[in-house]
Amino acid sequence: MRAFTQHTGLVGPIDRANVDTDLIIPKQFLKSIKRSGFGPNAFDELRYLDEGSPEKPNDGRPLNPQFPLNFERYQGASILLTRKNFGCGSSREHAPWALDEYGFRAIIAPSFADIFFNNCFKNGILPIVLPDDIVEQLFAEMYAQEGYRLTVDLERQVVVKPSGEALAFEVDEFRKHCLLNGFDEIGVTLRDADKITAYEQARKKTAPWLFNFGA
Amino acid sequence: MAGKTLYDKLWDLHVVSQRDDGSALVYIDRHIIHEVTSPQAFEGLRLAKRKPWRVDSVVATPDHNVPTTRAERASGIAGIADPTSKIQVQTLDDNCEALGILEFKINDQRQGIVHVVGPESGACLPGMTIVCGDSHTSTNGALGALSIGIGTSEVEHVLATQCLVAKKMKNMLVRVDGELGLGVTPKDVVLAIIGKIGTAGGTGYAIEFGGDVFKAMTMEGRLTVCNMAIEAGARAGMVAVDATTLNYVKNKTFAPKGEAWDMAVAQWRHLHSDSDAKFDEVVVLNGALIEPQVSWGTSPEMVLPIHGVVPNPANEADEVKKAGIERALKYMGLKAEQAICDIRIDRVFIGSCTNSRIEDMRAAAAVVKGRQKATSVKEAIVVPGSGLVKQQAEAEGLDKIFVAAGFEWREPGCSMCLAMNADRLNDGEHCASTSNRNFEGRQGYGGRTHLVSPAMAAAAGIAGHFIDVRTMGEV
Ligand code: SF4
DSSP: OOOOOEEEEEEEEEOOSOOBHHHHSOGGGGGOSSSOSOGGGTTHHHHBSSOOOTTSOOTTOOBOTTSGGGSGGGTTOOEEEEOTTBTBSOOOTHHHHHHHHHTOOEEEESOBOHHHHHHHHTTTOEEEEOOHHHHHHHHHHHHHSTTOEEEEETTTTEEEOTTSOEEEOOOOHHHHHHHHHTOOHHHHHHTTHHHHHHHHHHHHHHOGGGGOTTO | OOBOOHHHHHHHHHEEEEOTTSOEEEEOSEEEEOTTTSHHHHHHHHHTTOOOSOGGGEEEOOOSSOOOSHHHHTTGGGGOOSHHHHHHHHHHHHHHHHHTOEEOOTTSTTOBOHHHHHHHHTSSOTTOEEEESSGGGGGGGGGTOEEEEOOHHHHHHHHHHSEEEEOOOEEEEEEEESOOOTTOOHHHHHHHHHHHHOTTTTTTEEEEEESHHHHHSOHHHHHHHHHGGGGGTOSEEEOOOOHHHHHHHTTOTTSOOHHHHHHHHHHHTTOSOOTTBOOSEEEEEEGGGOOOEEEOSSSTTSEEETTOBOOOGGGOOOHHHHHHHHHHHHHHTOOTTOBGGGOBOSEEEEOTTTSOSHHHHHHHHHHHTTOOOOTTOOEEEEOOSBHHHHHHHHHTTHHHHHHHTTOEEOOSSOGGGTTSSSOOOOTTOEEEEOSSOOOTTTTSTTOEEEEOOHHHHHHHHHHSBOOOGGGSSOO
8 A cells, every 4th residue: 555654735625524335436337347547536426527437437537626626726735625424424544546537635524424434445545634713724825725634643743734824633553553554454354364264263163154155 | 359240251352462553352252244345355355365364154145246136136147137236146146155154145045135034044143253244244243243334355364374463442332221112113213313323423332232222122123233332333233142043043054953942042141241340331212102213314323213304504594514415405406494294205215134034024114014105105025034934924925015015026136225236216216115225316316315213214105295103094
C-alpha cells in the first residue's frame, strides 16, 4: 500500500451532508474487474450533465457547470472538504479507488461512514474527522480565498492552515502506523499465523460444526 | 463487573489476539462472496502469490449482475446481454473453480442474493463471525451472529488470513416495546428506527435489536430489520438467539446435525445480552405507535408515516439540513407539504435482500390477490431472493396470484435494487420499492425511489399511488 506521511494541496468542496458511495461512483462502473479506471467517473452524476456508462468515453461529455469540483479554481484539488456522514451506504471500495484516481489524498469531514472510512486507509487516503464548527470555518475560508491550500501531517496528527494554525485530529494508532509505513496489512497479519492456527485448533474442539462446511 | 452484551460475547469468542495499538485480530468463520466486490481481491491474492487460508469457510453466488427474466436466464451466463456483467459473473465462476470454493452458480437452485442465501442454506449460523464484501451483510446478525460488511481489500485480507483487523465497536440497544398494529411490518419498524436515529445514528456502534416486538418477530422479519442496520450507520445489527432462531436454523442444509446440533444449541443458548449488560446507548420506541412508512427523499432517514406530509424546508433552522431537504424535494419532484398518499408511482419493485424472502412474497401476494395493477403503473416486478424462495412461492401458487394481478414474476437476483442489470427506473420515474436505499440514481439514472414494505408496495401498485394498506379491506 502507498504510504501517507505529509501532504500539502488545494482544497475542493462537496458541500453537502450524507454523500453516499452510490454518488461517489455509480453502480454501472462497478462491473469492472479491475482496481483502476474509476477516476474519470468519480461523482459521475454530479459532474456530468448526461448519464455515464463504462462503454462511453468521458472525453467530450458535457460537464455540469454548477458542480464546484468542475470550477476552474478547484482544478487539481487533492484535499476534499465535505460534510457529515461522508461515504455512507454501499461498501464498494470502488469509491476510494475513484477518489484516489481523481487525485484526492485526504478528505476532511465532521464524520464518515464506518466502512468507507476503513476502506480509505486501505488505499492510502487519509480521512480526517474535525469538529463541525471547524469544518464550517474551513468552508468559509476556502470559499473566501481562491487557491486555499492545507497541509496534512499524519505523524503530528495536524491539519495546518495557511495562517499557520494547526488543527489537531485523532487517528487510531494501528491505522496511523500502517498508513505511515505503507504496510501490506496481510503481511503484517500473517506474522501472527501461529496464533491464528492455535485459535483454529482450539475452536475445532469446541465448535467442530464450523469446520466441515460443504462436506 | 457488569454483564456482557451479545456483541461483547461474540467479539470475545473470536479474538485471536489483542494488539497493543487497540486493534484486534478477529477470526472469521464464514466468508460470503459475490461477483462485484471480489474480482480485485482474487487478483490481489494472485499477484502476491498467496493462497486462501481456509477455502471451506467460503461460499459464493452471483447476484448483482444476473438478469431476472426467464428468457435471459435460460442460457445461464451466455444469456447475460451486457458484456461487462457477463465477464464479472464468469470471473467469479473462474475464481471459485480455480480455488475450489463452493459456488451456487447462476442457474443453481440455491443461487440468490447473498444475504438471502446465507441464512436459508444454513451457511450462516448463530454465534458465527460472518463477512461479505457488501454492506448489507449486517442481515445475518438476525441469527445471533456478528456479521459485517467489508471492502475489497478486507475481502482479500480475510481470504488470505481468515481474520480481520478490527477495533471493537460500541454497544447500542434499540428496544421496541409493546406490540405492532395490524398491517405494520418489520420493514416499517426499521424505517421508523432510521427515521428516529438518522443514517449516522448507529455509526461506530453494533446495534442489538431487543424488546417485545423483536421477541415476537419471525426470523425473516428480524433479517429484514438487521439488513437495514447499515442504513442507520451501524456495520452490525443483531438479535439474541431464542426458540425462533433455533427453529429457523434447525434442518437447514448446512446446519449441524445430530450430536453436533445439540452441542451447538448448548452454546447458542448463551447468545443474548446478560440482564446487567451495559450499553453505551439505548434507544426506545413504542411499537404500537409505528405506522406503515414511506420514504419521500434521497436518504433512508427521510421517511414518514403513510399519512404524513413531505417537509417544508422553510421550517428547518439548520442550514445544511435545509439544503438537504431542498435538494431532495427537487430530485424527487415533490412539493413541500405534499401528502405522501398523493404521490403517484410509475413502477413497483418487490425484492432485494431486505424483502425477498417467502414471507415477503406472501405478504405482497395477499394484497394483490383478486385485484389488478393500476393501469397508470407501467411495470410491477416481483423478484424472489433465491431459487429456493422462488420454488417455495411457486409451490404455494403465489406466482399465479401476481401474474393474474398484472405483476411480473422474475428470476432471483438483486435486480432493480441497484440496477446493475437491465431492471431499472427511467429518468424521473417514481418507484414503490421494498429495497433499502433511496439514494439518487440508485435504481437508475434520475430514478425516484420510495422505500416501503412489501404490503405497501403491492398496495401502491394496485392504487397507482401510496395508500395505507390497512384501509384496503381484507388483506
Ligand atoms: S439486493 Fe440490493 S442491497 Fe441487497 S445485496 Fe443486492 S444490491 Fe445490495
